[in-house]
Amino acid sequence: MLGRLGSRVALASIAVLLLAGCAPEEPTPEETPDAQSELQEAFDGFYRTVDAQFARGSADAAELQQHATENLATRWAADIQAALDSGIRSRGVLVITNTTVTRESAEQVDALICTDGAAISTTTSDGSTQAPSELLAWRSEFVPNEEGPGLRIAALEPIADRSVCDV
DSSP states (O other), rough: HHHHHHHIIIHHHSSOOOOOSOOOOOOTTTTTHHHHHHHHHHHHHHHHHHHHHHHHHHHHHHHHTTTTHHHHHHHHHHHHHHHHHHTTTTEEEEEEEEEEEEEEOOOOOEEEEEOTTTTTTOOOTTTTTEOOOOOOEEEEEEOTTTTSSSOOOOOOOEEEEOOGEEE
């Protein structure tokens, strides 16, 4: 679902950015586990919500905002609705296989994420089934959730550099 959504619809509105020229800061061992668990929770919740919207057949940015900023939720809801309107049906969620926190502060956590889309089933408008996506690398930014504990996704963009998946 989202592996194909990422490669077809989401890529149309989310530019693929390469991380060039900047060496990521090394995360400290005592900081990384909390940041990683909080970003994992936000990511998993976001994709469970996306899957539910595909199952229901309609997108809702407000539901996505439980796990993402308003801007990101609005863009993804539009992409999901466009996919649904074009006849794409998808079920399943991406699974994080690896995460590298590249920057952590009180205002933001940046991370490279590798996901596996093997559990995603996607059917196109003509009824053909697409093969599940393989490993996909993402550049992500998370910000504190203003309405409670944890983080929200502020940016989530597929990247060509798959080194985060080579662990």
